[in-house]
Amino acid sequence: MEYVLGIDGGGTSCRAALATADGAVIGRAKSGAANIRTDLTGARTNIVDAARLAFIDAGRDPDLVPQAGAVLGLAGANVGTYRQQLEAILPFAGSRVETDAEIALEGAVGSGDGAMAILGTGTAYMARHNGKARPIGGWGFQVGDQGSGARVGRDLLEQTLLAHDGIRPASPLTDEMMAVFRNNPEAVVEFTTNAKPGDFGGFAPKVFEHAAKGDIVAAWIVDKAVSDVEAALNVLDLREGDPLCLLGGLAPLYAPLLSARYSALLKPPKDDALGGAVSMAARYFGSKGNG
Amino acid sequence: MEYVLGIDGGGTSCRAALATADGAVIGRAKSGAANIRTDLTGARTNIVDAARLAFIDAGRDPDLVPQAGAVLGLAGANVGTYRQQLEAILPFAGSRVETDAEIALEGAVGSGDGAMAILGTGTAYMARHNGKARPIGGWGFQVGDQGSGARVGRDLLEQTLLAHDGIRPASPLTDEMMAVFRNNPEAVVEFTTNAKPGDFGGFAPKVFEHAAKGDIVAAWIVDKAVSDVEAALNVLDLREGDPLCLLGGLAPLYAPLLSARYSALLKPPKDDALGGAVSMAARYFGSKGNG
Structure with missing residues (x-):
């Protein structure tokens, strides 16, 4: 043709x-x-x-x-x-x-072997070996999309309310979040009632930013998110030399946080x-x- | 009057x-x-x-x-x-x-000192000391209600999809759940899109039942839920002799799982x-x- x-x-x-x-x-x-x-x-x-x-x-x-x-x-x-x-x-x-x-x-x-991780409001993965592609994840933020912007943002609101109740430690970031919601936990709940994944995800960059400054709550959330992303990468069965591309809005935030095993494979798309x-x-x- | x-x-x-x-x-x-x-x-x-x-x-x-x-x-x-x-x-x-x-x-x-934990589709707590009542939790399942039926059921669906992707271990319970959804992860996602807290909570009794039989995924979810409930009880500042009442549909399932510190305080309402x-x-x- x-x-x-x-x-x-x-x-x-x-x-x-x-x-x-x-x-x-x-x-x-x-x-x-x-x-x-x-x-x-x-x-x-x-x-x-x-x-x-x-x-x-x-x-x-x-x-x-x-x-x-x-x-x-x-x-x-x-x-x-x-x-x-x-x-x-x-x-x-x-x-x-x-x-x-x-x-x-x-x-x-x-068209060869390799893998990608889409790290945005949602998360999804795909690897190809010998022409056969295998998708992983992408099940939505309600019961999937671990490490996504939506999950990171939702985690932040959850930790903020736990800190408000004295159940988990507060931090500069949870204090800042309570101020965003006029120090009213009911306002947080009202926000989450109709929040879409992108609404939760809007808070994610702030979590990464505070984690880098040592905020304990932000660091705990980001550590968990990185470990969730690596748990998904683990099942992609990547070999030395396979290119791994990070796509999506959170890609530049995750890239410096991956363990040596995966950062060695990173290639720009x-x-x-x-x-x-x-x-x-x-x-x-x-x-x-x-x- | x-x-x-x-x-x-x-x-x-x-x-x-x-x-x-x-x-x-x-x-x-x-x-x-x-x-x-x-x-x-x-x-x-x-x-x-x-x-x-x-x-x-x-x-x-x-x-x-x-x-x-x-x-x-x-x-x-x-x-x-x-x-x-x-x-x-x-x-x-x-x-x-x-x-x-x-x-x-x-x-x-x-009318005296004491506390209650409402453990149902949602979770909420209240303690009274010297006439002053303090509420804890009850912020809804999206970013709160840790240990609730809704959270336990949502955790089960999340672990079921992670097992489907090979990221976390499968168990008899996650296999049973995949069968409920005709072994189609998309059907799980579709269910969660419009699921209300009570829809997630419907799976909770099954999780407790399988945990008691040693199912590893169910046991992991229930251990986390019990530890979340106890974390909330910890901030109620209960003293020896204070009555603690468990209310709600999950109360009889939690009662035998609480640590000695709290099971010693349990009283029927x-x-x-x-x-x-x-x-x-x-x-x-x-x-x-x-x-």
Whole structure:
């Protein structure tokens, strides 16, 4: 095929990159949400729109869309039969639907062995050995996402209330938090009643910052979070020389705190998730292929 | 006053007990919700209805309601100005609005020194020394309620997913939980997305049961929960001879697990919360009074 497409679709937007058969990007575009779990046909519409706009951005005829091969990375593609349902209604000459994690891993470490840890409001991991990718975590902050911004922030509020009751030690950070909530524990509770993961996660950078200054409560929370992240890394079975990429907003905060075993493996990501989708598309449908 | 009333009002119903001046109950009744935070005038209506029905149940004229003194124990009475707002619109000859915890403590240990631990879907504590009551905890399961059914159940789901990922050990109980969710971790996540505290708490008795049989994951969760409950008891500053009452659905499960220091203080509750409100009313407004 002369053209290949990489698509990175999520709950707020859908990005597309058009490339020549060797994976050289010549056009980019963005459209609306592509949530295949909640709106399959709406997702298809936005995916096709983004693809057509990428052709236009490259100065090419958008009616060539049905001649391109596409790799799509979409959240929720690993659940139920959404992947098969979408593949059946896509207009491309060839399509492969992958999870958002798979294109992110390809972008970060390329097509060989390696692993990534997404450390943001949530946490999730993926490792690839001999072409086989294994996902870990990503189960949401309520009963998962250990070490995530949401969990670190929630831990801080919990420790703040325990300090208020005299059950656990107070610290400059818990005092600061009580002041944020006008020294009213009921205000903390009211905040948590409707707080979304990102609301809890908003407090996470402050926890890392105070931990670095020796705040005992912050240090306890961060130590636990680092140990939770390393417990997840332990099951990825990384070998010497495997690249390990940290992605997500907390990546720069975790990088200096990892033990020598993992800090020795850290590499900056080669490309982003959309770049990963493009290079998979070039491999499957273009001139880079062996597939 | 010839008559005193005890009122126990909550989010689902309002109970009233009519007693003679010495606190001997002669009539009981129940009406709808008395939630002063969400519906103050509706709460007043149901409180007055329950009081009138208690007079009728005792074979007395309900128009005598304005001649009775009442103690009301109401959830949320410690927040904002709800207590004062309600007292201003009640029809009784005298009224005192207390929290639900205060009438429960009075019912459990009487009017002297002592403490209670409410160990149910949530957890909360209250101790009284020399007439002064101190509440601890009760901040909700999201960032509080350590040791509660909701926290124990949430811990079980978290450990089940960690076992699924190979990060923490599996056990007969985590295997059983995965089977409940058709071995699909996504189904666990979906359950937690909309789960209320009581939904998590539904799993708690199973955790205690498996812990007693030596299940390693269940034992780890219960050990942590017992240590969280004892950490809260530690700040209540109990002295030898102080009665300690465990209330709530998990009370019989915790009682045999407490350390000797606290099991030596355990006493069965003298009465329930409504009985506590009646005896407070007899003390404040009846012939038992010194107030």
